[in-house]
Amino acid sequence: MSLRSATLAAALAAALAGAPAHAGILFQDNFDADNNASALNFSALLNWTVSGGTIDYIRSGGFGISCVGGAGGCLDMDGSTGDAGRITSNQSFTLTPGVNYFFDVELSGNQRGGAADNVVLGIIEAGGAEFVLPIGPLAPGAAFAPFGGTFVFQPGSWRIYVEGVGGDNVGAILDNVVLRDDRAAPVPEPVTVLLFSLGLLAAGAARGRKLPC
Ligand SMILES: [Ca+2]
Ligand SMILES: [Ca+2]
Ligand SMILES: [Ca+2]
Known part of the structure; x- marks a missing residue:
């Protein structure tokens, strides 16, 4: 040459x-920038509000839990208060007619044994309307895998959420949340x-x- x-x-x-x-990506979060150490019952996420219970922030390796890629941060969707929490995006989204939207996450089992875990992906409108996608049960040893759903136009202002189900302090591990649409680049x-x-x-x-x- x-x-x-x-x-x-x-x-x-x-x-x-x-x-x-x-x-085409409207929002994404790999949870790598939220904190520099694992933290139980963490509520200071940069892009999300925690409600209805708690989640734990994990730095890969903390509590014997690996995040995607073996580095960075991720979330244990059942915190340490005996009540699994929900994270709702601080950002809200107005949808466009004729566009398809995709809400994708990566989830592993709890990586610690015990019971299998369930998670719910949802979108919720300011007035309270919502659509949900139940995921699981995820066996404790289940490796990270992509999960997600698609939705179309609805009027209003929507936020996305991920909710842990249960309350035994050991939840599915969440990483790499992406909201995207099918509009061509x-x-x-x-x-x-x-x-x-x-x-x-x-x-x-x-x-x-x-x-x-
Ligand atoms: Ca991560
Ligand atoms: Ca926990
Ligand atoms: Ca559990």
């Missing part, structure tokens, strides 16, 4: 890397321009080879 084409390839790769690879302008330039330069290089040197 010539120096010029290598440079162009690198520039193209950089432009592609800079493209909005996650266009906009074509990133710089890549279009760069591809066009690449074609022009290739044509120029071909002509250049015909000149005596």
